[in-house]
Amino acid sequence: MNLRHRLSEYVRACFTGIWIESHEHQDAxxxxxxxxxxxxxxxxxxxxxxxxxxxxxxxxxxxDPLEAIRSINAxxxxxxTAVLVLQNFHRFLPSAEVVQALIRQIMTGKQNRTxxxxxxxxxxxxxxxxxxxxxxxxxLPNHEQLEQIARGIATEAGELPEGPDxxxxxxxxxxxxxxxxxxxxSLSLVRQDRxxxxxxxxxxxxxxxxxxxxxxxxxxxDFTSLRGLSALKSFCKQALxxxxxxxxxxxxxxxxLSPPGCGKSQFCKALGKEVGRxxxxxxxxxxxxxxxGQSEERTRQALKIIDAMxxxxxxxDEVEKAFAGLGSQGDSGVASRMFGTxxxxxxxxxxxxFVVCTANDVSKLPPEFGRSERFDGIFFLDLPSRxxxxxxxxxxxxxxxLGLKQxxxxxxxxxxxxxxxxxxxxxxxxxxxxEAAQNxxxxxxxxxxxxxxxxxxxxxxxxxxxxxxxxxxxxTSTKTRRRVSRxxxxx
Numbered sequence: 001m002n003l004r005h006r007l008s009e010y011v012r013a014c015f016t017g018i019w020i021e022s023h024e025h026q027d028a029x030x031x032x033x034x035x036x037x038x039x040x041x042x043x044x045x046x047x048x049x050x051x052x053x054x055x056x057x058x059x060x061x062x063x064d065p066l067e068a069i070r071s072i073n074a075x076x077x078x079x080x081t082a083v084l085v086l087q088n089f090h091r092f093l094p095s096a097e098v099v100q101a102l103i104r105q106i107m108t109g110k111q112n113r114t115x116x117x118x119x120x121x122x123x124x125x126x127x128x129x130x131x132x133x134x135x136x137x138x139x140l141p142n143h144e145q146l147e148q149i150a151r152g153i154a155t156e157a158g159e160l161p162e163g164p165d166x167x168x169x170x171x172x173x174x175x176x177x178x179x180x181x182x183x184x185x186s187l188s189l190v191r192q193d194r195x196x197x198x199x200x201x202x203x204x205x206x207x208x209x210x211x212x213x214x215x216x217x218x219x220x221x222d223f224t225s226l227r228g229l230s231a232l233k234s235f236c237k238q239a240l241x242x243x244x245x246x247x248x249x250x251x252x253x254x255x256x257l258s259p260p261g262c263g264k265s266q267f268c269k270a271l272g273k274e275v276g277r278x279x280x281x282x283x284x285x286x287x288x289x290x291x292x293g294q295s296e297e298r299t300r301q302a303l304k305i306i307d308a309m310x311x312x313x314x315x316x317d318e319v320e321k322a323f324a325g326l327g328s329q330g331d332s333g334v335a336s337r338m339f340g341t342x343x344x345x346x347x348x349x350x351x352x353x354f355v356v357c358t359a360n361d362v363s364k365l366p367p368e369f370g371r372s373e374r375f376d377g378i379f380f381l382d383l384p385s386r387x388x389x390x391x392x393x394x395x396x397x398x399x400x401x402l403g404l405k406q407x408x409x410x411x412x413x414x415x416x417x418x419x420x421x422x423x424x425x426x427x428x429x430x431x432x433x434x435e436a437a438q439n440x441x442x443x444x445x446x447x448x449x450x451x452x453x454x455x456x457x458x459x460x461x462x463x464x465x466x467x468x469x470x471x472x473x474x475x476t477s478t479k480t481r482r483r484v485s486r487x488x489x490x491x
Contacts, residue, residue: 003138004031007117008039011081015134016109017102018117022138024177025087025119032117036083042075047087065092069101072114083115090120099128106132122297140308141178143170149178150195153185159194168276172200175309180207201278204309212286213302217279217315219269226263226270227395227416228388232256232379232465233267233274239376240275240354252346253314253355255370256465257362257458258381259451260443261417264358267381268315271356279313280306287338299338303345311352319357320364339366346374361450362457380462380471382455383444384416388466392416396423402433409437413444 003020010018022028029045036043044054046068054075068086075082092098105116106129118133125133141149147170154160161169173181180203188199205216223233232254239251256264272279287298306314346355355375359365370378384392389411397404400423411419418440426436444451459473 002031003028003136004035006136007032008035010134010136011039011041011083011115014110014113014115016115017106017129017133018115019123019125019133019135020117020119020138021121021123021135022119023121024138024179027178028119028138029085029087032083032085040080042080042082043085044071044075044083045085045087046071046089048091065089065095065098066101069098069105069116072105072109072116073112075114081113081115083117085117085119087119088121089118090122090124093124093126093129099126102129103132122301140175141181143174145178146170146173146176146181149181150185153182154189154195159189161195161197165197168197169195169200171311172197172204175305176200176204176207208280208305211301211305213282213298214305214314215281215283217269217272217281219273219279221266221270222273223270225395226266227391228384229263229267229381229465231463231468232381235377235379235463236271236354237274240271240277247350247352250350250352251354251376252373253353253357253375255319255375255378256356256358256381257378257454257462258358258360258465259383259415259447259454260360261415262381262383263416264381265315265317268313268356268358272313275313277311277313277354278309279315280309282306282314282316284316284319284338288334295334296337296341299341303341303349306353307349307351311354313354313356316355316357318360319369320359320361343368343374360454362454378462379465380455380458381465382458382471382473383413383451385466389414389416389419392419393423396420400424400427402426406432407434409434411437413442414440415443418442 003022007018007020020028033043035041042054044052046052048063048065051063052068052071065086068084072082072084075084102116105114109115123135125135147166150160150169150173160166173184176184181200184200184203185195187203188195191199201216201218205218208214208216223237226233236251236254256267258264269279271277282302287302288295306312357375393408393411394404396402396419402423409422414422422433422436422440425431425439426433429436455473458471460470462471463469464471
C-alpha cells in the first residue's frame with residue numbers, strides 16, 4: 001500500500017494529525033499534491049525558509065511556526081477538506097507553545113476538516129501529541145519503481161542491463177532513496193557507459209557509512225577459502241538457493257555457537273559471496289544513543305534499513321555481548337527494550353533476510369532467543385577434526401607460501417585461527433612452523449574449563465557443523481584434555 005493510498009484513507013476518516021516519516025520530501029509532497037488535486041482538497045505547504053505556500057499561489061505568510069499552524073484556518077474558510085504539510089516541523093516541537101497550538105488545531109480540525117501533516121525524516125512525537133498523531137512511513141522504492149528510474153536515465157540502447165544482470169542491479173539498488181538511486185545510475189553511466197551493479201554497490205556502501213547503523217561487507221572469499229563445516233555449509237546454501245525462492249519456505253537464519261577461533265565470522269562472510277548476497281554487519285553497540293529513546297529508535301531504524309536491503313545476510317557477532325547487562329540492576333531498561341525489538345523482528349519479519357548470530361558463551365543468552373521460528377537451526381562448531389585441520393594447514397601453507405615439506409607442529413586442540421596464526425608468524429618472522437608454534441597458546445588450554453562446559457551444553461542440544469545430525473560430545477571431563485606438546489610431528 002503506497003503513501004497516496006494510506007493518506008487518502010486517513011484523510012477520509014478525518015485523522016487530523018498525520019506524521020509522515022520520509023527522507024524524500026519532494027516526492028512525498030508530489031504524491032500528496034496529486035491526491036489533493038484529484039480529490040479537490042485544498043493543500044498548503046510550509047517550511048522555515050520559504051514560509052507558507054498554497055498550491056497555485058505565490059508564497060504567503062511568515063516563517064513563524066505558530067503562524068503556520070494557524071494559517072490552515074484560512075484554507076478551511078473556503079470549505080471542504082484542507083491539508084497543511086509542515087516540513088521538518090520536528091525541529092520546533094520542543095517548544096511548549098508550538099505543542100499547545102498543535103493540540104488545539106488537531107482537536108478543532110474534526111469540526112472544519114483541517115488536516116495537519118508533519119513531514120520529517122524521523123518520528124519524534126512529544127508525549128503530549130502521541131495519541132493525536134498517526135504515523136505513515138513513506139517507503140523506499142521497490143524493484144519496479146527502481147527499474148522505472150533506471151529506464152528514465154538509461155535512454156540509449158545497451159545502457160540498461162537485461163536478464164540476471166538487471167536483477168543484480170536492482171538488488172544492489174534496494175534500500176536507496178529515489179535520489180540516491182538516480183545518482184548511482186547516473187554515475188555508472190558516466191563511468192562505464194552503462195548501469196552496472198558494482199557502481200551502485202559503491203554508492204550504497206557510502207550511504208550505510210553515513211548512517212553508521214549497519215556496515216556492508218563485500219569480500220571475495222567463498223567456501224573454497226574455508227575448510228571443514230561441511231554440514232553447516234550445505235544447510236545454509238540449500239536454504240538460501242532452493243527454499244529461498246518460495247516466500248512460504250523462506251530461510252530465517254542460524255545461530256552459531258563455538259569456542260573462539262573456529263570460523264563463525266569467516267563462515268558468515270564467505271556465505272554471502274557463495275550465494276551472491278550482500279553481508280550486512282549489525283554492531284549493536286553502535287545503536288546506543290545518549291538521549292532518552294534514541295537507542296530504541298536507532299534499533300528500529302537499523303532493522304528498517306536491513307529490511308529494505310533484501311535479499312541479504314545479516315551478521316551479529318558475539319550476540320551475547322551485544323545485549324550485555326540485560327535485566328541487570330544497572331540496566332535502565334534500554335537493553336531490554338532493544339532486545340525485545342530485535343526478538344520481535346526476528347520472529348515477525350517477512351523480508352528475505354538471513355540472520356547469522358554468533359556466540360561464544362551460551363549461558364548469557366536468554367532461552368527465548370533460540371526458540372523455533374527465530375532460527376532455522378542452532379549449530380555447534382567444535383574444534384576442527386584431524387581431517388579438517390590437515391585441510392586448514394594446506395590452505396594456509398599455500399596462502400603464506402610456506403611449502404609442504406617442512407615439519408608440522410603438534411596441533412592438538414588447535415583451532416583454525418591458531419593454525420593461521422602459526423603460518424602467518426612463520427612467514428612474518430621467517431621461522432620454521434615448529435618454532436613459530438612456540439608463540440601460539442591454544443584457547444583450548446587457556447580456557448579449557450569454559451570450552452569443556454560449552455561442549456557439554458551443546459551435546460544433544462545443537463546440530464553439528466561438521467556432519468549431519470545432532471552434535472554429541474563423548475566425554476566432558478578435564479581428563480580428556482591433552483597438554484599441548486611442542487615436539488614436531490611430520491605429516
